[in-house]
Amino acid sequence: MEIAKSKAEGELLNWDDIQRMKYSWNVACEVMRLAPPVQGAFREAINDFVYNGFSVPKGWKIYWSTHSTHRNPEFFPEPLKFDPSRFEGSGPAPYTFVPFGGGPRMCPGKEYARLEILMFMHHLVWRFKWKKNIPDEKIIVDPLPKPEKCLPILLFPRKA
Numbered sequence: 001m002e003i004a005k006s007k008a009e010g011e012l013l014n015w016d017d018i019q020r021m022k023y024s025w026n027v028a029c030e031v032m033r034l035a036p037p038v039q040g041a042f043r044e045a046i047n048d049f050v051y052n053g054f055s056v057p058k059g060w061k062i063y064w065s066t067h068s069t070h071r072n073p074e075f076f077p078e079p080l081k082f083d084p085s086r087f088e089g090s091g092p093a094p095y096t097f098v099p100f101g102g103g104p105r106m107c108p109g110k111e112y113a114r115l116e117i118l119m120f121m122h123h124l125v126w127r128f129k130w131k132k133n134i135p136d137e138k139i140i141v142d143p144l145p146k147p148e149k150c151l152p153i154l155l156f157p158r159k160a
């Protein structure tokens, strides 16, 4: 709202505005922590190794899980609590928050996705109020988490 109020009527968002949307991005990150859009991905072991007492031979396929990584209480105390302040300051430790993966095959669309998410949030919050048509709509996983009926809402313009 602070950024929206600083703009003249019809003035477009610019790159600096996006960089200033720290709280909105913390909220988006906390949503992606609790409901990661991608559940995980595969890796191939390039050497034999032992992890947590399990021997993994070279050549095996490994599946890393976004969902269970994001709910590890060692890194996210009270993991089921929605708390965007977890992302303040330097944020979570490396490789504990991985909605876009990690390492050389990390999602190349990450920055583009950030831009899109922040612009969408800005316009939705600034221009509309809304009401859910189905108050307790179920979330299904197919294969990504989504509202069962695609979240029908009523939109009300904020400005006359």
Ligand code: HEM
Binding pocket: 037, 038, 040, 041, 042, 098, 099, 100, 101, 102, 103, 104, 105, 106, 107, 108, 109, 110, 112, 113
């Ligand atoms: C919220 C939005 C998005 C999420 C959560 C997401 C998540 C991911 C994840 C978890 C991976 C696997 C990374 C890994 O294996 O370490 C991935 C890969 C990939 N993503 Fe995204 N992504 C998003 C948006 C996008 C967008 C907007 C694009 C393109 C414009 C994109 C293009 C790709 C591509 C090409 C790969 C494969 C990279 C590779 O294997 O080298 N993604 N994404």
